[in-house]
Amino acid sequence: MKKLYFLLFPIVSYSQGYTSYFTGNTTNITTTTEFGVCLMGGATENDNAMTWLFQKANGGDIVVLRSTGSNGYNNYLYSGLGVTVNSVETLVITSAAGATNPYVLDKVSKAEMIWFAGGDQWNYVSYFKNNALEDLINYHVNVKSAPIGGTSAGMAILGGRYFSAQNGSVTSAQAMSNPYATNVTLAGYSGNTLPTTDFLNIPFLTNVITDTHYDNPDRRGRHATFMARFRQDYATEIYGIACNEYVAVCIGTDGRARVYGDYPNYQEFAYFIQPNCFWGVPGPYCVTGQPLTWNSIMVYKVPGTMNGDNYFDVSPSGWGYSPSPQISGGSWETWNIYNGVLNVVSGGAPSPICLLAVGENEINKFSASPNPFTNSIYLENAENAIVEIYDSLGKKVFFVMDHTSNAIDTSQFSNGLYFVKIQKEGNIETKKMIKK
Incomplete structure (x- = not known):
């Protein structure tokens, strides 16, 4: 019989920068895991998406990382989804010292799944980056092939390119009016131009910047501005994945990003955003102190369903640039930004020249x-x-x-x-x- 140990009070280590809330079996187990990443839009978690992610942990130990709050996830994750897990431990980390505490590092190293709560992504970046905890998280995904996910700020840090919020949040209107405003703080490059991530390296998300709470408030303009900055500053490919508040995007080993939600009962969508790769389309006019202008941004808008039936291919051969892109259930939009104002037009798709560019039918x-x-x-x-x-x-x-x-x-x-x-x-x- 398993020995269950439920803490009524947290283990607190104020001087060392973390608090632990534990639920479940105190004896660690090791299970065979499978890679998966779940990006959640920022409101109540989607149960079906969480179940999808949990199954890849194969009954192991779940670690929740957060920088504020307490044990709100423990009962939900331990017994609320109907999926058996060995334990759930929430670690509320309030400093870099807490992030590198031996207890925290030990727990993360043994986790079969890691979940990032919401909050302030700058806390995660400033506490977890360039230290042993960052290394363990990347090891968890890339070597153990274990599942990971996050909501709101937790989703924001999972892209290889990210909005760090170092100087606070920014609205769409503010970002489009001046893409280089002091609160448009972007990160995700190690060195000047090399396209290697400087924080978390999640499969399929290296050249992706995410955004959340997409419908409340409207963040389409600021997300496009973030992408324009990366195109302007680094002359590199950049893609976007975004979720409305109650939507989740789950990506497995096949590179299909499945979208969970409750459409058509609610207007719940995920967005997969890419610059039009046709070289005849002008790139972004992105200048310090000037409003952004950037036309022909191609967006595949996907309604989230209870079973995650709709999807978009985010593998290297995806993003609509193959002759037969693996997409299902969504519709194309074209976003145009002129003089700091976003206009959305239904229809469109990546240019046929894009499709030919990587197609097998093109003359090599x-x-x-x-x-x-x-x-x-x-x-x-x-x-x-x-x-x-x-x-x-x-x-x-x-x-x-x-x-x-x-x-x-x-x-x-x-x-x-x-x-x-x-x-x-x-x-x-x-x-x-x-x-x-």
């Missing part, structure tokens, strides 16, 4: 061989190109801004499926390759 501008490959990939016609290689989970494993050598060393790559993306002079190709 670049070549990558052999396929399958072993220890090297050889490129032709790719001199001075931007070259990126992603694994099957969307993790970037190779990047060079100005390719000069024909051969790419792949001896350290594991066997499996890879996507080689080549960009040069407005031409973009993505090639599927297998390492054996």
